[in-house]
Amino acid sequence: MIRYILRRIVYAIPIAFGVSVVCFSLVYIAPGDPLQTVMPPDATAETIAIVKHAYGFDRPLPMQFLIWLGRVVTGDFGVSIATRRPVFLEVSEALANTALLAMFAVPLAFFTGYVMGAVAGSFAGRWIDRVVTGAAVVGVSLPNYWLGIVLVIVFAVEYMVLPATGMGPSGSTAFNLAQWSNVQFLVLPVITLAMIPIGILARTTRAAVAEVRNQDFVQTLRAKGLSEWAVTRHVLKNAMPQVMAVMGLQFGYLLGGSILVETVFTWPGSGFLLSKAIINRDVPVLQGTILVLSLVFVTTNLVVDLLQSLIDPRIRRA
Amino acid sequence: MTDYSSVIPAKAGIRGDEVPAAALDPRFRGNGGVIKTRSEPFLEEQAAPATKVRGYWESVFHRLRRDPVTLVFAVIVLLIVLAAICAPLIAPFDPYKESIVGRLKPLGWRGHPLGTDELGRDMLSRLIYGGRVSLLMGIVPVLIASLIGGMLGIAGGFIGGRTNTAVMRTMDVFYAFPSVLLAVAIAGAMGGGMANGMLALSLVFIPPMCRVAETATTQIRALDFIEAARASGARTTTIIRYHVLGNVLGPVFIYASSLVSVSILLASGLSFLGLGVRPPVPDWGLMLSTLRQSIYVVPFVCALPGLAIFITSICCNLVSDGLRAAMDVRM
Numbered sequence: 001m002i003r004y005i006l007r008r009i010v011y012a013i014p015i016a017f018g019v020s021v022v023c024f025s026l027v028y029i030a031p032g033d034p035l036q037t038v039m040p041p042d043a044t045a046e047t048i049a050i051v052k053h054a055y056g057f058d059r060p061l062p063m064q065f066l067i068w069l070g071r072v073v074t075g076d077f078g079v080s081i082a083t084r085r086p087v088f089l090e091v092s093e094a095l096a097n098t099a100l101l102a103m104f105a106v107p108l109a110f111f112t113g114y115v116m117g118a119v120a121g122s123f124a125g126r127w128i129d130r131v132v133t134g135a136a137v138v139g140v141s142l143p144n145y146w147l148g149i150v151l152v153i154v155f156a157v158e159y160m161v162l163p164a165t166g167m168g169p170s171g172s173t174a175f176n177l178a179q180w181s182n183v184q185f186l187v188l189p190v191i192t193l194a195m196i197p198i199g200i201l202a203r204t205t206r207a208a209v210a211e212v213r214n215q216d217f218v219q220t221l222r223a224k225g226l227s228e229w230a231v232t233r234h235v236l237k238n239a240m241p242q243v244m245a246v247m248g249l250q251f252g253y254l255l256g257g258s259i260l261v262e263t264v265f266t267w268p269g270s271g272f273l274l275s276k277a278i279i280n281r282d283v284p285v286l287q288g289t290i291l292v293l294s295l296v297f298v299t300t301n302l303v304v305d306l307l308q309s310l311i312d313p314r315i316r317r318a
Numbered sequence: 319m320t321d322y323s324s325v326i327p328a329k330a331g332i333r334g335d336e337v338p339a340a341a342l343d344p345r346f347r348g349n350g351g352v353i354k355t356r357s358e359p360f361l362e363e364q365a366a367p368a369t370k371v372r373g374y375w376e377s378v379f380h381r382l383r384r385d386p387v388t389l390v391f392a393v394i395v396l397l398i399v400l401a402a403i404c405a406p407l408i409a410p411f412d413p414y415k416e417s418i419v420g421r422l423k424p425l426g427w428r429g430h431p432l433g434t435d436e437l438g439r440d441m442l443s444r445l446i447y448g449g450r451v452s453l454l455m456g457i458v459p460v461l462i463a464s465l466i467g468g469m470l471g472i473a474g475g476f477i478g479g480r481t482n483t484a485v486m487r488t489m490d491v492f493y494a495f496p497s498v499l500l501a502v503a504i505a506g507a508m509g510g511g512m513a514n515g516m517l518a519l520s521l522v523f524i525p526p527m528c529r530v531a532e533t534a535t536t537q538i539r540a541l542d543f544i545e546a547a548r549a550s551g552a553r554t555t556t557i558i559r560y561h562v563l564g565n566v567l568g569p570v571f572i573y574a575s576s577l578v579s580v581s582i583l584l585a586s587g588l589s590f591l592g593l594g595v596r597p598p599v600p601d602w603g604l605m606l607s608t609l610r611q612s613i614y615v616v617p618f619v620c621a622l623p624g625l626a627i628f629i630t631s632i633c634c635n636l637v638s639d640g641l642r643a644a645m646d647v648r649m
Contacts, residue, residue, distance in 0.1 A: 018491030026507040137639070141632035143583050145590055146624025149610060153617040253496045260498070260587050264610075274499075275591050278506040290503045294495045301494070 004309055012302045016295060020072065023291040024065050027283055077288035082280040087288035090273060095255075095292065098262070098269030102254045104190040109197035109254070110247055116198070117205020117243075118236060124210040132202060139199020148192040148264035155188060162187055165266040189265045193258055197250040204246040208239035241312040248304025252297035381644040388640025391633045398630055402449035411440035413447040413600050433619040435605065436612055437598075441619055445626050448600040451512065452627065455594065455601075456582030456634075459516050463523030464574045470524070471531025472566055476539060476558060486532060489525040497522050501584055502591065510593040519584055523577055530573045534566040572642045579634035586627045602627045 043051075052058050059067075071078075077087035120132035156164035163185050212218070212235045221231045259271030266272060270289055277285035372380060382388060401408060416437045433441050474485035492500065504518035538544065538561070547557050588594045589603030597604060605623040613620045 014487065015490055015494050018488070019494050022491060022495075023503075026503060029504070029507050137632060137635055141579055141583075141628060141635045143586060143624055143627045143631065145587060146606060146621070146627060149606065149613065149624060150621050153613050153621060157613055157617050253498070255496075259502055260590060263591065274502060274506075278502070278510075278591060278593065281509075283507065286503065286506055290495075290499060293499055297496055297499075298494045 001309075005306055008302060008305050008309075012298055016298050019294045019298060020069060020291060021065070023287050023294070024068055026287050026290065028061075072291065077291075078284040080277075080285045081282045082276070082285070087284050090285060091270065091288050091292050094268060094270040094273040094289070095296075097267065098255060098258060098271065101186070101189055101193060101258065101262075101267060101269060102251075104186060105193040105197075105254055106251060108190060109194035109250065110201065112194070113198040113201025114205050114243065116202040117207075118209055118239075120202065120206040121209025121213065121239070122232060122235070124206075124213070129206070133206065136199045136202035136206070139195050140203065142195055142199070144192050144196050145260040145264050147195055148188065148261055151188045151192060152264070164188075165264075189261055189267050192264070193254060193261050197254065200250060201243070201246060205239065205243050208242040209235060212238045237311075241308045244304060244308050244311070248300055248307075251304075252300045255293060255296055255300075378644050378646075382640065385640050385644065388637055388644070391636040391640070395630070395633045395637055398449060398633070399453060401446050402453050405447045405450060409440075409443035409446045411443040413439060413443040414598055415439060433616060435609060435619070441622060444600040444605060445602070445622060448602045448605060448623065449626070449630075451589075451595050451599060451601040452582060452586055452603065452630070455512065455516055455519070455585035455589075456578055456630075459519035459523055459585070460574050460577045460581050462516070462520040463527045463577070464570055466520070467524040467527025468531045468566070468570045471528040471533075471570075472535050472558065472562060474528070475532040475535025476554075476562060478536070478539070482532070482536075485528070489528050492521070492525040497580075498584065498587065501588060502593065505588050505593040506591075510588075510596075512595045515585060515588045515594050518588070519581055522584070523581070527570065527573060527577075530569050531566055534569045535562055538562055538565045568645055572638070572645060575638040575641055576635070579631040579638065582627065582631050582634065 049058075075088050077091065079085065080087055080090055083090065116132045116136065120129040120136075123129050152164045155162040166185060215238075218231060218235060221234055226234075255270070258269060259274050261267070262269045262271035263275045270293055273285065274289045276282070277289065410431070416439055417434070431442050435441055435444060470485055470489075474482040495503070501515075501518045501522045504521055505515050508514040508518070544557060544561055547561055552560075585594065586601075586603030586606070589601045590607045592604075592607065594603055595601045597608065602623040606620075606627075609620040609623065
């Protein structure tokens with residue numbers, strides 16, 4: 001088991017390295033000189049050369065990459081062009097806000113999606129299966145940014161029971177989970193965020209459960225005289241690894257993919273930071289946010305792989 | 319079946335009927351060997367196999383015909399595509415024509431069935447025209463990704479060994495990004511625009527497409543008939559063209575069809591963030607984004623572009639599900 005864990009961790013290192021290469025090159029696929037955004041338009045060729053040298057832009061690309069990587073590893077992501085604050089600070093603050101959303105959206109999505117899928121899979125072909133499958137297709141096909149807008153129209157514009165955007169009433173500094181005046185800002189973003197994962201999870205769980213139920217061992221369990229409830233427990237346990245793989249992916253999406261939802265609700269999380277960085281053409285922030293989010297994603301996948309191997313010993317031997 | 323057909327009339331001859339010369343002549347066997355003679359009932363009874371065997375595509379179409387849900391949604395998708403193509407013919411107004419007095423009007427205002435937007439342009443016309451960009455951005459990246467990802471996957475899976483490892487590990491790096499994030503990162507760094515958006519989405523879809531093609535190819539490659547083809551002297555290109563492609567295209571096609579809906583959602587998302595087409599070009603995502611400011615004035619009109627995205631996306635999803643069931647492809 002320990003050997004398996006070590007092997008998985010060693011596998012993750014080249015991936016993380018590749019991810020940082022991609023993030024590094026983001027600056028270079030941007031049109032124009034990366035310096036153009038920071039330099040005044042009337043700068044002389046001489047000044048440009050000096051600044052280029054100071055930033056290390058005159059060195060060969062692999063060298064630049066290593067220097068950049070060295071800084072990133074020590075937590076130095078550069079400075080935001082828009083706010084002049086360190087990117088690391090901006091990203092970590094935003095990530096904390098996103099984590100707050102995920103803290104509620106993840107349990108909601110995983111529980112609802114899993115239960116829906118498990119019920120549908122256990123009654124495959126019956127009316128409840130059709131209902132769940134239909135609902136799941138709706139969840140998968142919903143543009144969540146649109147759902148957010150519709151929810152705002154219904155609950156903030158028409159009925160005025162929940163706030164439309166933001167995180168806490170204006171003037172408040174810290175987010176207090178014990179106060180409804182703060183918590184009410186969470187409701188709509190969390191529901192919006194959870195909708196797609198619910199659909200995806202319900203579909204995956206349904207497929208996995210329905211497949212396991214068709215395997216021979218289920219017949220054996222019934223022949224042995226196990227109660228239907230005990231059989232269902234065995235089926236759910238066997239369907240779990242597949243479901244967990246998808247849960248891991250969805251967890252990553254909830255952290256990283258919430259950019260559209262956070263933009264709709266102007267929730268000051270990592271996604272909103274990213275969309276601001278795009279509007280301001282703030283490449284250091286863009287690069288830093290994407291690097292951090294994708295490293296979180298890589299770590300999540302690693303943890304899910306390890307958890308899966310804990311549940312299902314067959315994976316370890318493969 | 320054709321081999322026995324010449325025997326059966328001979329048998330019939332034993333019963334005392336005259337055997338026509340044509341029945342024994344191989345040149346006349348095109349009709350499945352069934353030759354009209356006086357002993358026709360007997361002949362057909364013998365010549366027809368116990369159950370009619372359908373070809374693969376025949377059975378796929380048979381299953382599709384019995385699946386009204388898929389058919390209905392396929393028709394809707396077709397109508398949406400047709401509406402986008404024939405936009406100039408069916409749009410009641412010019413989608414760029416602005417009107418200062420007619421801004422943000424509700425449904426049915428002065429002949430505008432779906433109201434007007436923040437610059438007084440007709441919503442219905444803009445929605446119809448918007449489908450052009452949105453559908454294009456939904457389909458083109460999937461096509462590009464199927465082509466490139468499919469080729470990479472087949473090449474990697476067929477060659478195997480180090481080449482395959484190299485290809486798949488490179489793909490793993492792109493897998494490490496959540497798809498929305500990767501699309502936003504690439505499109506954002508390149509500065510938006512329709513071409514950049516399509517490029518970004520293609521890059522997002524290549525890795526999973528490559529994995530689908532690679533898995534299918536690796537499975538096929540291990541089967542005996544590939545060995546047999548090689549033993550009988552078939553060249554690698556021939557094996558790939560006839561044996562590998564024939565078996566890999568199914569999964570690739572089904573996966574591509576399921577990606578169309580994802581692509582439409584992501585493309586509209588990019589436009590929503592300002593990374594797609596530039597205004598004033600009508601596009602569902604962009605329209606949703608600009609109308610967001612006006613939800614307090616005409617809430618229902620503001621939700622319409624998103625409804626268009628949703629309907630297109632769910633129809634594509636259901637058609638893809640139906641196709642997968644009909645083609646019996648397991649992913």
